[in-house]
Amino acid sequence: MDEFIRLAHGSGGDASKSLIEFLVGKYLKNPIVESLEDSAVLEIDASRIAFTTDSYVVHPIFFPGGDIGSLAVNGTVNDLAMVGAFPLALTLSFIIEEGFSFEDLNRLMESISRTARVAGVEIVGGDTKVVEKGSVDRIFINTAGVGMVPEGMSISSGGARPGDVVILSGTIGDHGIAVLSQRQGLRFETTIESDTAPLNKLVEAMLEVTHDIHAMRDPTRGGLATTLNEIASRSQVGIAIDEDKVPIRSEVLRACEMFGLDPFYVANEGKLVAFVPESVAPELLESMRKVDTGKHAAIIGRVTAQNEGIVLLNTRVGGERILGSLSGELLPRIC
């Protein structure tokens, strides 16, 4: 175990995983938290309630395509949607640095209320704390959310089965590169916008076609590669991905090359990856593509019984290699 917390512990990769395993495994032992899903599913009387929380520290707080406010709403809505829940209500808490302008706070609140409206969730409570200058960087936000899980619905990251196809809802890397383009010392001209968006409408459209979704996740910090590895290891299956089937904007690819980043590890904030039986895939894709957040949805690979716990990539040039999970720190404070 490390002696100090390093930024890598917040990167979403291997170090984050070991930190969470340490926190959960040592101090919080219970079957619900140990499942490590995006939302906890609680059985209360006859209902099943999904419950989750997330904090947002993105730097800078405004970036092309979004801001820390829209991110805070979408991130929590998406964590609920990933277990198949219909989001009902959120709470919203601010930790604000002394000297933060009301102008910026207004901008954020407008964005938050607009995003909540699009997602169809109410913000029903919250909290504000103000701290001395230097105690936080401008503003940090926490949101928590509850949602209702329909009867019989059971989507986890451990349910992928051999023969499943892997569906990705759109292009990868947009959020990470949009934030990076605004960083001090790195600013570059780009038309790339963050993909931050609520995914609950897309999930609803998918559930109208089938409830037979074996596994689902939104690939945020750590990128698509890390999410696929989590699913491969929790489902005890192999996954084979075709690089040329994975949608990516050419601007994102260029920017990644310029900074030596691999887009498979760059964060997304409005994408999901779903594992479904091949038989339902055509109809599912058709209905996903009718929703704005799913219009570039594509089958990017399949699940195999061999190579358990491993994600393989068939490369664009015809080679084959492992697609490992993120190790270390890619970009700090991306969400």
Place this chain on the structure above:
Amino acid sequence: MRFAEEFRSRELVKSIADRIRQKCQKQWTLMEFCGTHTVSIFRHGLKSMLPDGVKLVSGPGCPVCVTSKTDIDKILALCDIPDAIVATYGDMMKVPGSKFTLAEKRAQGADVRVIYSSYDAIELARENRGRKVFFIGIGFETTAPSTAAAVRRAKEMGLQNFKVLSLHKLTPPVIGALLEGDCAVDGFICPGHVCSIIGAKPLEPIASGYGKPCVVAGFEPGDVMQAILMLVAQLEEGRSEVEIEYVRGVTYEGNSNALKIMEEVFDITSSEWRGIGVVENTGLVLRGEFADFDASPYVPQQIRSEPDPPGCKCGDILRGEMLPPDCPLFGRLCKPSSPIGPCMVSSEGSCATYYLYARSEKWMNL
């Protein structure tokens, strides 16, 4: 022409792979000197497309990996100077010194800034005139000219608080040093970026003196495969020449402006390479007229570095004498999230590359 897509086409790469298979009759071991090549080979899965007769080993071409522990300890010592700002490229942050990494030092309160260009360090020095800004000049001939340009700029601006710790290294002489050892390599895939500065000419002693063919390669999959084909052809035909595959980036004579500014600012000296030892004529120090900008006088005289942890085989790996998975620590005690040796730290280190792209046995043994 877009300069990259053409070299990434599936048809092109496959047709070169077919020609390598036809040409290759014997067993050849080729070294890709540069870490960027190692990453390209793994990222595109090129090893899976090569015949059994071609074996690739990674060389010492990752600047972070070959920086000696003593040099890391020097950087850590600079962090302890009151009011110091240490400005470094990001990949230095996680390299373990004797006691800490720079990232750990920053977590303990040292002012360490990750920058993307030597001019960012100039800017830091300008904004913080009351504080000393120590810029860690690291890298091969690719980054040395930009350090030289920053030093010259600091002199023009009279920025006395800007100091450079030059850890720069030169590549051609170290290939010679490898060949003096137990390195069983038949030919070299030579670094395209380095040669865009120095040209292909400095590789002549390797080809003519040591009889090892050299091909300067670009970094796209088509480039690397073409360079492998050119090396296999030379070897099968019994030739040993310097050839340039990366003609769109490299000339025989190199970039005269970059070479001139390096010569103006630096003197050549010996340098300590991790795993290889001290190699003559492979280091760069600031010349006398730029002494005001040299960070060396601020480094404590007696730095006693601890030996490498038992079992760490970074030295053997950097010399191309061992593959990462054969190290007893690889993937068990030594991982990118908790690296023990430097080759697991840098994103272009060969151990980190093997770990990320080839973790299972089937792929490691290719």
